[in-house]
Amino acid sequence: MARVKRGMIHLKKRSNMRKRAKGFLWGRKKNIKQMHIAVIKSGVQAYKGRKLKKRDYRAVHTIKVNAGARAEGLSYSKFIDALHKKGIELDRKSLSVLADKFPVIFKQIVAAVK
Numbered sequence: 416m417a418r419v420k421r422g423m424i425h426l427k428k429r430s431n432m433r434k435r436a437k438g439f440l441w442g443r444k445k446n447i448k449q450m451h452i453a454v455i456k457s458g459v460q461a462y463k464g465r466k467l468k469k470r471d472y473r474a475v476h477t478i479k480v481n482a483g484a485r486a487e488g489l490s491y492s493k494f495i496d497a498l499h500k501k502g503i504e505l506d507r508k509s510l511s512v513l514a515d516k517f518p519v520i521f522k523q524i525v526a527a528v529k
Contacts, residue, residue, distance in 0.1 A: 429447065432447075432450055432451060432454055433450070435454045435457075436450045436453060436454050439453050439457075472508075473507065475511070476507040476508050476510070476511035477491065477507060477511075479510075479511035479514050479515050480494070480495075480507055480510045480511050480514055482514065483510075483511075483513075483514030483515075483518065483521050483525075484514075484525065486518075487521075487522060487525040487526075489525060489528075489529070494525065494528065497528040497529070498524075498528055501527065501528055503524070503527070503528070505524070510524075
């Protein structure tokens with residue numbers, strides 16, 4: 416059976432890992448064992464961060480809608496409840512854009528809900 420030589424594959428894996436570890440501090444970008452652990456952990460944290468980002472943006476949208484609703488004399492919870500009762504199906508992201516960038520249109524929505 417012929418001998419399988421994998422030197423190029425080995426070097427390619429290491430160079431790819433070095434690219435992913437670029438910018439890490441101290442031995443985490445030089446030592447292969449530490450680099451491997453750091454790259455795996457950073458991937459885990461990046462995955463978590465992508466999930467947390469959605470949660471954070473939803474909180475930002477809620478804050479913007481609340482600020483716009485309070486300017487019109489309604490609390491956030493009463494405003495959302497009135498929207499559901501009137502059958503106006505706008506999500507929080509679009510409401511926050513309207514409250515932030517287009518306050519005249521947001522005032523019309525609040526007036527329709529009151």
